[in-house]
Amino acid sequence: EPAPAPAPAPEPAPAAEPAKAAASFTAKDVQALRRDTGAGMMDCKKALIENDGDVEKATIWLLQKGIASAGKKAGRIAAEGAVGQYIHMGARTGVLIEVNCETDFVARGEVFQELVADLAMQVAASESVNCVSTEDVDPVFLAKEREIELGKEDLQSKPEAIREKMVDGRMAKRVRELALLEQPFIKNQDKTVNQILQETIATIGENIKGRRLVRDNLGGGLGER
Structure with missing residues (x-):
């Protein structure tokens, strides 16, 4: 009788996705974002974290959340x-x-x-x-x-x-x-x-x-x- 065919080799496990690097930004980035959007410090930090330290994307994120526009109105008189x-x-x-x-x-x-x-x-x-x-x-x-x-x-x-x-x-x-x-x-x-x-x-x-x-x-x- 012919010898049985060898069992197929197991498929290699999929490579693990590399861990996402922590967002890299500085205090100056936070200050610049606050100046440009009028948003609070914690909101600016969160926006930068959510967008990998990209100030431009963080600005858009704040605008989409309605936080940036709110900050810009803060100086207007409320009587x-x-x-x-x-x-x-x-x-x-x-x-x-x-x-x-x-x-x-x-x-x-x-x-x-x-x-x-x-x-x-x-x-x-x-x-x-x-x-x-x-x-x-x-x-x-x-x-x-x-x-x-x-x-x-x-x-x-x-x-x-x-x-x-x-x-x-x-x-x-x-x-x-x-x-x-x-x-x-x-x-x-x-x-x-x-x-x-x-x-x-x-x-x-x-x-x-x-x-x-x-x-x-x-x-x-x-x-x-």
Whole structure:
């Protein structure tokens, strides 16, 4: 009998695709992208990462996301707007927030009115929030908070440089907790309030500013009387 045919050799495994190299860009690239688009630093960094460090492609990416156009509108005067209010269930917490836009037409529109209502509800749900942006945080309060942090027992054994760095990190976190724009959006936790604001600016084509807010809890001042 003839010898059986040899078994076919196994096909070689497909070569693994080379790992994608990390995006290469510099701080100057980020600054240039911010200057050209008006977008925020973190948005510019993300755009460069998503586009392998290519500034031109990153610019297009920001425009497609509506972030670049929103940034360019940031310098325009917003003098119209609305005051939103939210009274929490049981009437124990009340919020007022002033949000400005450029025209009365937009201020009366459904998109803007919904944004104002959402921001008022966001403040009611965020107990630590007492201002709109990190720039609005009271510097006197921050100085006192920093002094308290520096005196905490867990830092006393650290070298001064390490202690200062740790306090810087804690203070940055504290500032974010106080600012409305830094909070995860109540209707979409994957985005911050600021991102929702920028998307709305891109949608309506006008600058929008959160101007001021106040939150009051029933009996909140009794301990001071």
